[in-house]
Amino acid sequence: MTLSVAEEKRILLDILEIKKDVLKMIFQAQSGHPGGSLSCANIIYLLYNNIMKINREDPQWNKRDIFILSKGHAAPALYAVLSKLGFIKREKLFTLRQFGSDLQGHPVKNPKLGIEISTGSLGMGLSIGVGCALAAKLDNNDRMIYVLLGDGELNEGSIWEAVMAGNHYKLDNLIAIIDRNGIQNDGSTEEIMALEPLAEKWKAFGWEVIETDGSNLREIIQGFERCKNILGRPKVIISYLIKGAEVSFMQHTQKYHGRAPNEEEFTLALKELENIEKNIKRGIIYND
Ligand SMILES: Cc1ncc(C[n+]2csc(CCOP(=O)(O)OP(=O)(O)O)c2C)c(N)n1
Structure with a gap:
């Protein structure tokens, strides 16, 4: 798939909106994980927008590809993407972490909203992915299963059991x-x-x-497309990303791993993203 400049611009603007929503949600809740939600927001968006087979009218369509956010603490990024697709109403985003909300700090399975699996306890998503991939093969369903892992999460031993099982069962529908x-x-x-x-x-x-x-849209999309054509074994994309994404003072630091920005930090972070947005609108493409 080749992206036109206009499409690339629209995608970059969508991703920035998602990142702004992530910051707003976490700021409002005064709790959450900004660094690792911002780092992977572009990957989740590209998966849903460009790669996965989904039905925008029906999040529960039985032929859909499945996305599992194994690094469940990045839930705000997932919710913001699902809201862009229309699966979650935008107002709902700002109930993040409130008592009784469907949008808890870590995903709680809710297929009507497009939330496929409960996660948050690290190390479980790939095993669930192995199960979904095996089930799809047994059902003759040609869906793909995508599992997003954190790199710190790879310290969990259960991940490596799932890595062995994925190879053992030749799960070429697992990415x-x-x-x-x-x-x-x-x-x-x-x-x-x-x-x-x-x-x-x-x-x-x-x-x-x-x-x-x-951070390169075209490279990410090409990586996913290559994966679809490789048969007989499971595939992994090691995606070099930036904790904190474009927010300068959140980059490459654990400081904002699990801490919400205060008002001053929030205002500054939004301003930085808005400046990038302005440049993209002016035609200076900043390729996320
Ligand atoms: C089983 C388990 N142990 C510990 C935690 C607490 N915890 C939450 S996030 C995190 C670090 C994860 O790092 P990484 O996977 O690199 O996340 P990212 O930088 O992508 O946000 C830890 C230890 C957890 N959620 N689950």
Whole structure:
């Protein structure tokens, strides 16, 4: 798929709106995970907008591809994308983490809203993905299963059991995406529990490995398209992203892993995103 300049511009603007909604939701709740929600918002949006088979009229369509947010603490990014698709009413976004809201700090399964699986306890999403991929094969359903993992999350041993199972059952309908932002909640992933050489580890477990610059729309889309054409084994995309995305003072730091911005930080963060938005509208494409 080739993107026209106009499409690219629209997608970039949509992603910025999503990131602004993420910040607004977390600011309003005064609780949540801005860094890792911002880092992966573009991936979740591109999956739903450009890659996955979905029915915008019916989130429960039985042929849909399945998305599992294994790094459940990035729930605000998922909710903001589902609201862009029309599955969640925009006003609902701002009930994040309120008592009785459908939009809790970590996703609670609610297929009517497009929330496929409850997650939040790290390390579970890939095993669930293996189950969904096996079930799809048994049902002769040609759906794909996409699982978004955090890189810190890979410290969970259960992930590696699922990696083995994915290879054992030759699950070519299973695609894992790693948000390789390099930071988890207490510091850098390499300091806390080293992951490198990460690509070689997944290859040794029998997975097809694709590495992408997660800030480049075209590269991400090409990576997903390549995945669809590789048969006989599961695939993983190691996506190099930035914790905090374009918000300068949230980048590459654990400080905003699990802390909401205060009013001053929120205003500054929105301003930074709005400046990028203005440049895109003026035709200076900032390729997220
Ligand atoms: C089983 C489990 N242990 C600990 C936590 C607490 N926790 C929440 S986020 C996080 C760090 C995750 O880091 P990473 O996967 O790199 O997330 P990202 O940087 O993408 O936000 C931890 C340890 C959890 N949610 N589940």
